[in-house]
Amino acid sequence: MIVMSIAGVDPSGGAGVFADLKTFQAIGVYGCGIVTALTAQNPYKFFSTMPVSPEYIEEQIDSVMDSYEVEFIKTGMLYSPEIIELVSKKVKEYRLKAVVDPVMVATSGGDLTKEDIADAFNKYLLPQSILTTPNVSEAEKLSGIDINTKEDAIKACEKIRCNSIITGGHLDGINTININGNVTTIKQKLIETENLHGTGCNLSSAIVAHLAKGNDLKTSIVKSLDYVYEGIKNGNYGTLIAKI
Template identity: 85%
Template sequence: MIVMSIAGVDPSGGAGVFADLKTFQAIGVYGTGVVTALTAQNPYKFFSTMSVDESYIEEQIDSVMDSYEVEFIKTGMLYSPEIIKLVSKKIKEYNLKAVIDPVMVATSGGDLTKEDLANAMNRYLLPQCILTTPNISEAEKLTDFKINNEEDAIKASKKIKCDNIITGGHLDGINTIHIDNEVTTVKQELIETDNLHGTGCNLSSAIVAYLAKNNDLKTSILKSLDYVYEGIKNGNYGTLISKL
């Protein structure tokens, strides 16, 4: 079972491709990683971003696909509309099943992207994916709709252009899952901690790993929510071996 992450690099290892590879390994699949951008950041401060040229991103994807049979991928930080268009093209070319983490802002508060990516994601990327995993802020950007409560999150989930989970870290732990025009909510206990860096990366990569292990989409989401919860509670995704 071989999967792929297409995302940026966080040198502190808590988010981006490095975090995705740790999650893939913890759940028991082999992870490959395509780098879209370099960042200088840590869990508490964001410094800068340097994008990778689109042609080199394409070559990275092609080099992996030349040797491995990959079915499921996830995307994280894509930095620019041009990179979004490229990744969308490669998803279609290789018939990949993609989980999109619509990363726009770092947990530490830094703007990771060249410009607002919501329009490009809606136009090119979301129609090509099987799931997107926005947090409240990202869902608001994708839908141009303000989310203040559970009812708003349900309405927003119906506006997003593909199946989705709107994560509930900023909504009293209420996760809103929209699959095949059916909405369910899953409430998790909120944990008082500073260990939240990269939680979105870990959720989307866990979903991909569970999908690769022949779980259906909803089961993969539920298992991944538990995985991330345990990671937050224990403070270390890298040593978390899932038994789900």
């Protein structure tokens, strides 16, 4: 079972491609990593971003697909509308099943994108994806709806342009899931911790790993929520995660 992450590099290892590969391995699938940008950051401070050209991202994807049979992928930091459009083209070309983590801002506070890219996600990538995993802030940008309550999250979830889970770290632990128009919620107890870095990366990559192992989408989401929660509770991620 071979899966792929298309995301940025976090040199501290807590987020991005490095974190995704760790999660893939932990769940028992082989992961390939396509680099969209380099960042200088750690769990507490963001310094800078250096994007990779769309042409070189395309060559990376093609080189992996030349040798491996990949069905499920996740995307993380895509940086610009041009990169989003390129990834969307490759998803279509190779008939990939994409889980999109619509990364826009680093947990440590830095703007990871060239500009507001919500429109590009909605135009190019989400309509071709099987799931997106925004936090509340990202879901607001994708849906155009302010989210302050469970009811707001349900409305936003229904408006986002593919199946979605709006994660509940900033909504009293309520995760709002929409699969094929069927909206459900799963509430998890929030854990007080300073380990905020990389949660969204771990969730989306865990979902991809569970899908690759033959689970359906809802089961993969539930198992991945449990995986992330247990990692937070037991401190298995080192300096990683708390709220998504």
